[in-house]
Amino acid sequence: MSWNVLITARVFTKVGKPALDLLKESGCNVLLPEQFGPLKEEPLLKRLPGMDAVLCSPDAYNAAVLQSEAAKDLKIISRWGVGYDTIDVAEATRQGIAVAYTPGMLNETVADWTWALLLGIARRVHEGEKTVRAGEWTNHWGHNVHDKTLGLIGCGRIGQAVAKRASGFNMRVIAHDIAPPAQKDGIEFVSLDELLAQSHFVSLHAALTPQNRGLIGEAQLRKMKPDAYLINTARGPLIDELALAKALQEGWIAGAALDVFSAEPLPLDNPLRAAPNLLMTPHLASFTRETGDRVCLAAAQAIVDSLNGRRARWVVDEKVYQSPKLRVKVK
Numbered sequence: 467m468s469w470n471v472l473i474t475a476r477v478f479t480k481v482g483k484p485a486l487d488l489l490k491e492s493g494c495n496v497l498l499p500e501q502f503g504p505l506k507e508e509p510l511l512k513r514l515p516g517m518d519a520v521l522c523s524p525d526a527y528n529a530a531v532l533q534s535e536a537a538k539d540l541k542i543i544s545r546w547g548v549g550y551d552t553i554d555v556a557e558a559t560r561q562g563i564a565v566a567y568t569p570g571m572l573n574e575t576v577a578d579w580t581w582a583l584l585l586g587i588a589r590r591v592h593e594g595e596k597t598v599r600a601g602e603w604t605n606h607w608g609h610n611v612h613d614k615t616l617g618l619i620g621c622g623r624i625g626q627a628v629a630k631r632a633s634g635f636n637m638r639v640i641a642h643d644i645a646p647p648a649q650k651d652g653i654e655f656v657s658l659d660e661l662l663a664q665s666h667f668v669s670l671h672a673a674l675t676p677q678n679r680g681l682i683g684e685a686q687l688r689k690m691k692p693d694a695y696l697i698n699t700a701r702g703p704l705i706d707e708l709a710l711a712k713a714l715q716e717g718w719i720a721g722a723a724l725d726v727f728s729a730e731p732l733p734l735d736n737p738l739r740a741a742p743n744l745l746m747t748p749h750l751a752s753f754t755r756e757t758g759d760r761v762c763l764a765a766a767q768a769i770v771d772s773l774n775g776r777r778a779r780w781v782v783d784e785k786v787y788q789s790p791k792l793r794v795k796v797k
Contacts, residue, residue, distance in 0.1 A: 468493045469518035469773050470539075474510075474525055475546035475765070476502035481758035485521075485766035492770045494519075504552070504730065511536045519769045521546060521762075527553040532561050541793040542778065544768040546761055547752060548572055549701065550782055551674040559783045562791030566768035566778040568761050570623060572752045577627035579751040580699045583723035584667055585611060587695055587745040609666070609693055609720060611635050617665030619658070619681070620672030620700065621647060628669060629653055640664060643672075662689040667697060674701035684709040693720045699751045702727035711737035714744055725751050 471494045478486070478498060489496050499513055503523030510525050514536040521544045531537060532554060543553060545567040558565050586592055590606035597604045616632045618625045618641040626647065629639045633652075640654045642661045662668065668690060672678060682696065683706035690696070696719060698705055707728055713719055721743035727736070730749055738744060752761070768778035775797035777787060787796060 467773065468495060469541075469769070470495045470497065470516055471769060472497050472499070472513055472517045472520045473522075474499065474503035474505055474513075475521055475523045475762075477546060477753070477758050477762065478502075481755055482762035482766075484759055485762035488763065488766050488770060492773060494769070494773065507531055514540060518542075519544065519772065521765050521769060524549060524552040527558065529554045529557040532557045532563065537561075537563075542566060542769055542772045544765045544778070546765050549674070551701065553782075555782050559786045559789060560791070562786065562789045562793045564772065564778055564786050564792075564794065565782045566765070566772075567780055567782060568764045569780055571761050571764060572757060573623045573627045575754050575757040576624050576699055576751040577631060579725065580624075580628050580669055580671075580697060581631055583699065583725060583745060583747070584669065584695070584697050587697070587721045587723040587743075588667070592745050609695075611637070611667070613637065614666035615640060615664055617641065617661040617668045618653070619643075619661065619668065619670050619704075621653060621655075622671065622673075624699075625669075625671035626651065626653075628671065658686070659689060662686055663691070665694060666691060667695050669697040670700040670704050672700055672704060674703055679703045680706045682706065682710070684712070687713040687718055690719050692718065695720055696722040698723075699725045702730065707736065707738055711741045714741040721745070723747075725749055 471489055486496060503525045505525040507526045510531055511534060516539060518539055519542045523546060527543060540563055542564045548567055548569050550565060550567055553565055555565050588611050589608040593606045612635045615638045618629060621641040621643040632639050640656050640661055642656060642658045646655045681704045687709055710722060723745040725747045726749055771778050772794045775795050777796055786792060
């Protein structure tokens, strides 16, 4: 048996050779398109015909795509990473399409990057580097990190990994989560308003849901300390970007560091581009070669397992395997 596999995760331009070898050795015909993801509906529909599986970035797998003639052969969507908010999982299950992902593999790497951004914006590293390159020698005044309060919005695996690193800076760690973990590990759980008012650094680690879009808007930003910083390595739409741009322009908070945005790549007319005291990176939190190869292999293994009649190890909705419309034959 041979499957056609479409790969839209752009990480494969730099890492993932072991994963590609695994797919090819398992009898898969691998297609690496000229345009990698995230793909919107129209370009995605052009590439799906004849595909048995996809190893994808945050592509637009909405109901229309999943119900389309173009996706009629699709058996599994294997997501590179942990976020699946761009996939209509309920519709995929109705169509008998398994949705796999790679939970837990990005925890430490994303936590590292969160701290890189936090330290970078607090101590104005990016501004110092820019002036040196310009032939200048200018002082850039930032804020201490040690002995401050770190507030985590979302305290799952990544949030807890970020909290562990805070101990080295002798920080107080507080958190807000709709489902706090059983093991608190020295983290104090408070209301969102308390967290915003008390934190010197507010770091977002919540999954994106319809309920928390725009979670951090003008009202929330005005509750933060004037010497506080906002860090986001989770999902862009958690923040009202217009409100944040206004907050930075008017100095409600000391600064922000963002790795994710509502639209990616960041549009040229996005007001954040002109905002002061802002450190921005292009969704780099998971981009280390070690983690990249590991996640590529896990995402590829889900496809190989499905090809060979086995359940994928990590599936978002296990009920798909009870569906009469299931498109893979499980032994």
